[in-house]
Amino acid sequence: MTDRHRGEARFEALLAAEEKVEPPDWMPDGYRKTLIRQIAQHAHSEVIGMQPEANWISRAPTLKRKAILMAKVQDEAGHGLYLYSAAETLGITRDEMMRLLHEGKHKYSSIFNYPTLSWADIGCIGWLVDGAAITNQVMLTRCSYGPYARGMVRICKEESFHQRQGFEIMATLSRGTPAQRQMAQDGLDRWWWPSLMMFGPHDSASTHSRQSMEWKIKRVSNDDLRQQFVDMTVPQAEYLGLAIPDPDLRWNAERGHYDFGEIDWDEFWAVVKGNGPMNRERIAHKRAAWEDGAWVREAAAAYAARRRDAVA
Amino acid sequence: MSYSVPRLPEERDGDFSPQGRDGSSGWPLWEVFIRQRRGMSHIHAGSLHAPDGEMALQSARDVYTRRGEGVSLWVVRSSDITASDADEADSLFEPTADKPYRDATFYQVPTEVEWL
Numbered sequence: 001m002t003d004r005h006r007g008e009a010r011f012e013a014l015l016a017a018e019e020k021v022e023p024p025d026w027m028p029d030g031y032r033k034t035l036i037r038q039i040a041q042h043a044h045s046e047v048i049g050m051q052p053e054a055n056w057i058s059r060a061p062t063l064k065r066k067a068i069l070m071a072k073v074q075d076e077a078g079h080g081l082y083l084y085s086a087a088e089t090l091g092i093t094r095d096e097m098m099r100l101l102h103e104g105k106h107k108y109s110s111i112f113n114y115p116t117l118s119w120a121d122i123g124c125i126g127w128l129v130d131g132a133a134i135t136n137q138v139m140l141t142r143c144s145y146g147p148y149a150r151g152m153v154r155i156c157k158e159e160s161f162h163q164r165q166g167f168e169i170m171a172t173l174s175r176g177t178p179a180q181r182q183m184a185q186d187g188l189d190r191w192w193w194p195s196l197m198m199f200g201p202h203d204s205a206s207t208h209s210r211q212s213m214e215w216k217i218k219r220v221s222n223d224d225l226r227q228q229f230v231d232m233t234v235p236q237a238e239y240l241g242l243a244i245p246d247p248d249l250r251w252n253a254e255r256g257h258y259d260f261g262e263i264d265w266d267e268f269w270a271v272v273k274g275n276g277p278m279n280r281e282r283i284a285h286k287r288a289a290w291e292d293g294a295w296v297r298e299a300a301a302a303y304a305a306r307r308r309d310a311v312a
Numbered sequence: 313m314s315y316s317v318p319r320l321p322e323e324r325d326g327d328f329s330p331q332g333r334d335g336s337s338g339w340p341l342w343e344v345f346i347r348q349r350r351g352m353s354h355i356h357a358g359s360l361h362a363p364d365g366e367m368a369l370q371s372a373r374d375v376y377t378r379r380g381e382g383v384s385l386w387v388v389r390s391s392d393i394t395a396s397d398a399d400e401a402d403s404l405f406e407p408t409a410d411k412p413y414r415d416a417t418f419y420q421v422p423t424e425v426e427w428l
């Protein structure tokens with residue numbers, strides 16, 4: 001048996017036995033490339049996702065909210081770093097991933113191409129966007145690639161704080177003045193559909209999904225995850241006394257799930273292709289931060305070199 | 313799915329060249345180990361890039377211990393770790409399987425005998 005055959009046989013056996021694949025193991029080229037793409041873009045999403053929220057740090061309504069928001073944004077930076085490390089175990093460098101993001105060759109979750117217009121949007125991001133992310137990330141803790149699955153366990157522990165603080169913002173606003181209530185409703189109106197879009201195209205339109213399921217990278221289909229999210233979130237909106245902007249939304253006793261309307265797929269693909277409200281600004285800001293930080297990286301390297309020389 | 317991006321028809325995989333893991337503007341990679349409580353061993357938590365050990369420790373504190381995850385940190389240059397070869401795992405670890413007499417459960421103890 002050749003090395004390749006032996007590697008292939010072991011890879012298949014690991015998947016069948018629900019064991020994790022680890023960095024030094026042989027893996028099919030497609031598996032490696034799919035993971036690099038997915039983990040890097042997941043990392044980029046965490047990092048770009050800091051922008052819409054950081055937009056409100058200086059304008060948070062109270063000192064407590066400001067401290068909470070800073071802690072959350074710092075967590076997202078951490079999530080990006082855990083994930084970049086996981087991607088690096090597959091043989092791509094950090095610099096390469098930065099380059100691909102800055103040049104627009106790697107994308108990030110489209111949800112972060114929507115603007116945060118009011119304080120309620122910070123509530124909506126925590127409640128809906130982190131909520132949708134948790135639905136997906138809980139599934140990914142069972143992913144077949146060890147470093148990615150371990151990163152997800154760490155991230156999921158931190159995410160529940162994110163979702164709760166968002167829900168609390170929404171609860172406070174919806175119990176507030178009529179203007180605050182209206183702000184909460186307006187946020188939900190704008191964030192509901194983009195949040196459902198986070199789960200991606202229909203299963204029927206998602207050819208790569210099937211291969212990812214076979215490799216046990218993905219364990220639940222896009223449509224099933226989306227349904228899970230809707231079923232969890234509708235009663236939460238009812239508790240808040242807010243109306244979900246979907247005339248087709250209703251409980252289906254026969255299925256034991258909520259039925260809901262069709263996503264505007266034209267908008268979905270337009271934003272994925274780079275024509276959302278904030279695509280250009282997000283990348284421009286990211287590049288500027290990278291370039292403005294160059295002197296810090298250089299200074300740190302010079303400091304380390306000087307200390308090395310002093311020891312030698 | 314969330315936090316991942318649907319594929320565009322024109323997208324191609326593998327637009328990168330594998331270069332190994334030392335490559336954040338030349339900063340080497342460090343593995344981070346955390347001692348959760350006194351009395352426990354340091355356990356691997358993840359990795360990060362930093363120009364030297366001191367700065368690696370500072371970053372490790374920010375990245376891996378934001379919620380009281382530990383009372384002590386180690387950072388080790390990833391390139392200084394010598395790992396066993398995954399391909400030799402069978403020959404390295406298999407021999408223990410045919411030596412059950414290394415386990416206490418291998419031995420029969422008369423029920424009337426105590427403290428054994």
Ligand SMILES: [Fe+2]
Nearest residue numbers: 046075076079
């Ligand atoms: Fe996150």
Ligand SMILES: [Fe+2]
Nearest residue numbers: 076130159162
């Ligand atoms: Fe989050």
